[in-house]
Amino acid sequence: MILNDETVKKIKATVPIYPQRRSCILPALTLAYWQEGHLNDDIYREISDILDLKTVDVASAASFYTMFPKAPVGKYYIQVCHNISCALLGADSLIDYLAQKLGVKLGETTEDGLFTVVTVECLGSCTTAPVMQINNDYYENLTREKVDQILEDLRKQG
Amino acid sequence: MSEIKLTINGREIVATKGMTILDVALENGIDIPTFCWHPKLKTVGACRICLVEIEKWPKLQVSCATDATDGMVVFTNSDRVVKARQGVIEFILLNHPLDCPTCDKGGECPLQNVVYKYGIDRARTIEPRQRFIVNEDSTFDDLPIGPEIIRNQNRCIHCFRCTRMVEEVFEEDDLGSYNRGHITEILPPPGREIRNLYSGNVVEYCPVGALTNRDFRYKVRVWLTEQKKTICNFCPDGCNLTAWTFRDKIYRTTSRRNDRVDDGFICDIGRYGYQFVHHPDRLTSPMIRRGGELVECTWDEVYDAIICKLKSIKEKLGPEGVASLVGEDCSNEDYYVIGKFLRSVVGSNSIDHRLHRKKKLSYGEDLEKLGIVGTNLTIDDLESPDLFVIVGSDLHSENPISALRLLKAKRNNDARLVLINPVPSRLSRSGTEYIHKCNTEVQLITCLARIIVREKLYNADETGLDDRQIEKFLNDTDDFTIENVSDASGISKDDLTLLARQIAEAKRAVFITGRHVSLHYRRDMVLTALFNLALITNNLRGDPKGILALRIGSNNRGCYLFGMRPDRLPINRRVDEKDSLSSDWLTGVSDRKGADTIDILRQIEESKVELTFAVGTDPVTSYPDYNYICSTLTKLDFLVVADLYLTETAKIADVVLPLSSCMETSGSFCNWEGRVQIFEQVVNPISLSRPAWQIFTDLAARLEVEFGYKSGEDVFNEFAPMISGDTKLNFRTVPESGICVPSATPVNRSAGLQPVSVRAPELDQKHEYVLITGNGDHHIGRNRTTRSESLNRFQSEPYVGLSERTANELALSDGDLVKVENDFGKIVCVVKYIDGLRDDVVWIPDNFPEISANVLKNREIEIDMVSLVKV
């Protein structure tokens, strides 16, 4: 079992909330993601066992939501927006800069296991473009300098 | 239902409220293209190709999901509609590879046809198309996603017919859609394959070349093929098939949708089974034993040999010295002519198709009196009950397409499925299954009836059961208390009570029995117990009746209909009732019962029968006593075997006749409903083979009796009036729905509650496990499906199924070799864990040539017991 007792308990607790069992899939995936930091096939199977649902439904819902990483990622999961507003304000070069600075390609994790960079679609914060999300926080109105600072701070925190 | 009037393309049309615009259009021959919509699936309105214009509605609407209303004015082909459809097509084609020249769907592709019709001749985008690369070196991005299914995701248009069908109609879980938008992919769940018993249907329903099957792809262009109407004869469902041929070879079979029978689906066995026809094992010539060896010879030689023997044996022993055993997969025409030959030309009534029985059963007279032999239920009737109680049946593998009707009832009227089985079955995915200790069916069923009576959950007025009868029933069955039966059957008291209440509460329940009951050592008693339960719960009222006893053998109903029993003539008339049938050939037929299988075999031992025909049957591997059948058949002076292949029985025959399959002649089959459906000749007979009806017509001619049949059709035309009561009916005028031949007797409710009793089986106490056999995945029977390469891709090897616990106790794990043995024989085979199997049961799929479970069986022993030894 990958999921620990607490996660399993929380997943089970979602059952009475919804009229349909299938509705528990998203909360369950989220809980599993919070525990593990990513999702995978074994987790889908565990969730489907816990909820008595078909694995196909769990796996297919998880795959729909690209914001769940499907393989282990670094401690800091950097999602940079490359959609239209951010793109107009230089997201592309910012992405290149980030990747170069960290010495990784998109989707890869730095050797120290700290950072993973991926691109995502609109984060809904166009007014403060360019934008990136690191774990649960937004970083806005980005410039190269700001990026340097953010990375440095995070490195310090380790 | 209220009537509405609307106008489509200027035409006034009357329709029924509740129909969609698309329904109305299709019903009136107005063409609207569709991709995601399919009549057998729930509407999703996802592809938007079916857009139509409705007057006073600002936007175009999808006709598949818009109800037609009174006074609506609809245009299906206006300029606006055409333009919008072109737009939809442009979107669909954005990422579609348009690789029509190398796509196997070409020529029968709905997408190709729609593009052709609406004429989009260029793309306005320059971006590369989304590709799901499987192979960098090739543009064929073909990915096998199951034993038979190949996926090319590039071509998929995201209609989701495939995944919806698997989920909605089959209630299976081996296909899903992953990711989203233009990178959506159709795939089985992680680490699995699509391999459900209905998987081939996704290919047929996919409107593009995204899903193809290994069997058919790139073998022939569809427009070069000819299509012939045929009927599947692997199980008694009788699904309608189209056979696609090119240069006298069958390339595939697909569903020829008949809503009354198959509802537009076929199982993989029906789809890929046809490959047995062209298998290199087919017999190519008649053979005769010379100097101990079977050698090829001409039909003349083999006929002369048979006639010569026939005459001498008849002279010596009288006509009863000749007998015939027939298989259950032959055509009605074969049965009719074999019966006519044996009874009127030879003069013997010793003919039987029931080779799987060990002991003499009653001829079903008692059941006939109760009216529960045969059925007048139709497959359609399976859509209306709200409860199905399945007893002793793996309906999923025995009657795959009928099983889907139960799921349909579940979908449409919340019907429940309850299964009471000795071994777990696949249909448990859709219901609740109770696995009971073997041979406790009678107690179980009776106990349920007792609970209902004691809890007063029955309606005395409607069932017509008075207190005296009920009192007597309770007294007579007082051994079957819930405690006793729970102990005996292994089903908990709570479950028994729950089950009884569920049955009592159902508005209309149907009790379905299958293989395990049909082969049960006390079949009649199990059915009698069910009669009581159905009577008490008032499920025998009106028509159709609530008990459906299904049998194995694809044309077993045809065997009944055409008198393949020593006491029965065509249309199941008793031999002493022959005058009620007006047919010339019956005049001289003896009105004395002939011998049944058990008596034929005994008479062979006693040298009272010296010549036996075995037609389309392989008793050496199927009769439930290998040692006995071998020693008995070798005592025969002359054994004539007619079959498709050199079966184990053929190997000990004196002459072997190559039989043509049903694809090589015309004729008819009778499905479990009693529906006689005709099939056309699809290809010419393979090599020198001949259909059974022809062989027996030829033999009759050599005895100076001219039957005069030139085709299966001629035979059909002779018996058609007999079975239909319509003197004008012939092969050409049979309706699409076939001819329904009513079952024997109406159900006899007034018979009242029947006495039931249990009798311990005769069994061998030395061995601890009960042997139960059944069908392997994607197989039925031994000789044909195992000669289909496609079906063998699903399973081709036998195994010994054990519960994990039993295996572990013997220090066996999955894949280890185990010896299954008893006093009669032994089998060595690999172990497979079976979920939910009882610890005292050994389950063997009895389809594969490597092992034959009948070596472990003995006809004196009612329940086969075996021991297990680790090898």
Ligand code: SF4
């Ligand atoms: S594979 Fe075929 S049936 Fe399935 S979604 Fe794609 S186009 Fe539709």
Ligand code: SF4
């Ligand atoms: S359900 Fe039976 S008749 Fe229908 S296709 Fe399958 S094997 Fe053939």
Ligand code: FES
């Ligand atoms: S486009 Fe980047 S946040 Fe909206």
Ligand code: FES
């Ligand atoms: S057919 Fe109507 S939306 Fe697809």
